[in-house]
Amino acid sequence: MTFIVAIDGPAAAGKGTISKAVAAEFGLAHLDTGLLYRAVGFKVMSGADPIAAANALNPLDLEHDDLRTANVAQFASQVAVIPEVRSALVNFQRSFATQASGAVLDGRDIGTVICPDADIKLFVTASPEVRANRRFQELSAKGAKTTYEKVLNEVVERDMRDSTRSDAPMRAAAEAIVIDTSELTIESAIQTACDLIRSKQSA
Ligand code: C5P
Numbered sequence: 367m368t369f370i371v372a373i374d375g376p377a378a379a380g381k382g383t384i385s386k387a388v389a390a391e392f393g394l395a396h397l398d399t400g401l402l403y404r405a406v407g408f409k410v411m412s413g414a415d416p417i418a419a420a421n422a423l424n425p426l427d428l429e430h431d432d433l434r435t436a437n438v439a440q441f442a443s444q445v446a447v448i449p450e451v452r453s454a455l456v457n458f459q460r461s462f463a464t465q466a467s468g469a470v471l472d473g474r475d476i477g478t479v480i481c482p483d484a485d486i487k488l489f490v491t492a493s494p495e496v497r498a499n500r501r502f503q504e505l506s507a508k509g510a511k512t513t514y515e516k517v518l519n520e521v522v523e524r525d526m527r528d529s530t531r532s533d534a535p536m537r538a539a540a541e542a543i544v545i546d547t548s549e550l551t552i553e554s555a556i557q558t559a560c561d562l563i564r565s566k567q568s569a
Contacts, residue, residue: 369394369468371563372476372484376525376536377439378497378504380547380555381490385472387556388563392470397462399473399480400442402455404433407441416445420454436505436512436520443524446474449533456480474528477539486566488559489538492548494521 371388375381382398389396405427409419432438445451452475459480463469471480477487492500498518505512528536538544543562547555 368464368466369567370463370481370484370486371468371470372481372487372539372542373470373472373490373559374474374476374478374487374536374538374542375472375490376474376492376497376528377521378501379490379492380500380550380552381472381488383552384488384490384545384556384559385470388559389470391560392563392567393467395462395465395467395469397459397469397471399455399459399471399476401428401433402458403442403446403451404438405430406445406451406455407443408433408438410445411438411441416448417450417454420445420451423455423458436501436510436517439524440520443527447527447531447533452533474536475534477542478537479534482539486563487539487542488562489542489544490555490559491544491546494518494525496548497521 371394373381373385385396385398388394402423405423406416406419408430410416459471463471463481477484495518498514498521501521502512502514502517505517545555545558
């Protein structure tokens with residue numbers, strides 16, 4: 367039987383890092399589902415129709431180098447509001463989730479919509495200020511010219527759009543375990559997630 371870990375939460379809460387570490391620790395495949403929306407947003411930035419872009423999405427599109435920028439994130443969150451874009455991406459995510467090795471998927475609606483029967487659901491969050499500061503440090507280290515205030519505004523705007531859209535809004539599933547990383551080191555956040563998964567596996 368496959369083992370599915372669903373990890374949801376807002377931007378820069380640490381869910382990507384935790385998901386990668388969990389996948390490595392338990393030998394599971396990992397899908398960062400935000401990349402699907404980013405790849406669609408990226409195509410829309412160059413003039414494509416969002417629904418056509420989502421329907422034509424190809425796994426190679428996820429490997430594009432420029433998907434991680436703040437600008438692409440805003441386009442991703444705008445296309446993610448469109449129900450037809452979301453439904454075009456469902457099958458890819460569900461097939462990934464049910465592969466024999468088991469899988470970790472991280473995103474906004476994994477525990478609520480994509481994998482409602484996941485074996486364990488985590489919701490990784492942190493205060494907007496902590497998340498904006500982390501994202502600002504990351505962007506600055508890469509040489510991006512931005513300010514903390516600008517990054518905070520982008521984080522808050524994206525959280526608002528993601529959590530208030532009518533189709534698959536970002537929220538913790540009823541049975542999700544919340545991990546607030548505001549005051550945790552990344553090592554202890556990973557440790558917390560791994561301990562929760564281990565206890566679920568042995569239950
Ligand atoms: O996780 P990441 O920040 O890369 O996601 C980019 C955007 O894609 C999010 O702000 C959200 O609008 C959208 N998204 C989504 N559902 C997911 C994953 C991402 O709506 N499962």
